[in-house]
Amino acid sequence: MKKIQWMPVIIMAGMLVACGKDDHLPDGGEGPGNGNTDTTYTTIASSGTIQLSEARSYMAAATAAGKMFFAGGNKTGGQASATIDVYTVETGAQSTLALSLPRERHTAAAAGNTVVFAGGNYDGTHASPIECYDAAGAKWLNPGSSFPRFLCAAAGLDNVVLIGGGFYGNGYYPRRVDIYNVTTQAWDSTQLSKGRAYVVAAAAGKKIVFAGGASNDPTVSDVADIYDIATKTWKTSKLSTGRADLVAVACGSQIFFAGGYSNTSNQYLDVIDIYDAATNSWSTAKLGVPRSHIAAASVGNFVLFAGGSTAAGPSDAVDVYNTKTKAWSTMKLSMVREGAAAAGLRNKILVAGGNGSAAGKSAEVFTLSK
Known part of the structure; x- marks a missing residue:
């Protein structure tokens, strides 16, 4: 169980927080929280587990070119990985790569066939190299x-x-947003309306939304900064309630900001x-179990929210939403997981790693069927 105190000294002491793991490329593009959005599935079921090469929690996930990537994170002993x-989704083959430096409390996202790994901590140093x-x-x-x-x-x-977003130290929460063009490999920058850490981000349509988080303010943030990549302009909206340690995942034209x-209120x-x-509109729904540090991804018309932290400890709860039927259902993971990472592609969703029993070195595979 993790009850977060929003103070820089506590953050520097090593809070383990998932950071923007579930980003999305719409219209059939590849990215965690997405897969074949033009395909309609009727069922989703757990189809077993696979083993990771190394046990860890709070990884960053992304997908590109038919592959899922689960990067970095915290090893069992607390060191960065x-x-x-x-x-590889089509064949089920597994392999490994290595970042140039260990990272924890970092982030990942994909555009086209390029996966970007950014930020994080290693040996008490904030990472600036982008990989x-x-x-x-x-x-x-x-x-x-980048910054x-x-x-x-x-x-x-x-x-x-x-x-x-993010945290730099000495009470500094940067507003800066770095923009990397994977085609030209050129950099640009813009700004959030307010700097904050523990923020999450996801994309749908032509919009990228950064929401929630915490900073020097005594309360968590309800701000949602919405960036239009076509016009390169920002608009600001609000979540129904302020929170951090939430998760963001997109499916079709919708982005879901869940839990936290x-x-x-000192509540999950x-x-x-x-x-x-x-439609530039907002609505709300509810998870079956209040929790933070959730892993989330989507494939086709299904969105899955798995595991997390609750007042009783790590959770095995799974909430599933069918965007076609607008129906909610619940499932269970095979074991409790908090701080897991999730990715969805083609007809598979993987929920990988996390804290709780033997969760760290395994990934649960969910298969969707028509």
Whole structure:
């Protein structure tokens, strides 16, 4: 169980927080929280587990070129990891890559066939080098560095990846958002309306949304910063309630901001704020169990919210939403997991790693059927 105190000294002491793990590329593009959005499935079921190369929690996940990437995170002993577990969806083959430096409390996102790994902490240092992997060409690129930070968020859309928010130290929560164009390998920057860490991000339509988080303010944030990549302009909206340690995942034109923890009420939350990029409107739903540190992903018309932290400890709860029927259902993981990472692609969703019993070295596979 993790009850977060929103103070820089506590953050520096090593809070383990998932950072913007579930980003999305719409219209059939590849990214965690997405797979074949033009395909309608009728069922989703657990189809067993696979083993990761290394036990860890709070990884960053992304997908590109038919592969899922689960990168970095915290090893069992608390050290940062440089390992990337790679899962090829079509064949089920597993392999590994390595980051150039270990990262924890970092983020990942994909645009096209390029996966971007950014931010994080290693040996008490905030990571500034950006690492990019060309998943189609199976080669590393050299994009340079962005602003050093951790507890940040990233999302990819079309040919750009945005990396925003986070914490730098000495009470500094940057507003800066770095924009990386994977086609030209050029950098640009813009700003959030308010700097904050523990923020999450996801994309749908032509919009990328950074929401929630915490900073020097005594209460967690309800701010949702919405960036239009076509016009390169921002609009600001609000979540129904402020929170951090939430998760973001997109499906079709909708982005789901689920769960989290509020230091105002000292409660784990069950609220889901749903932003529709097509209509620029908001609605709400509820999780079956209030929790934070959830892993979330989507494939086709199904969105899955798995595990997390509750007042009683790590959770095995799974909430599933069918965007076609607008029906909610519940399932159970095979074991409790908090701080897991999730990715969805084609007809598979993987929920990988996390804290709780033997969760750290396994990934649960969910298969969707028509």
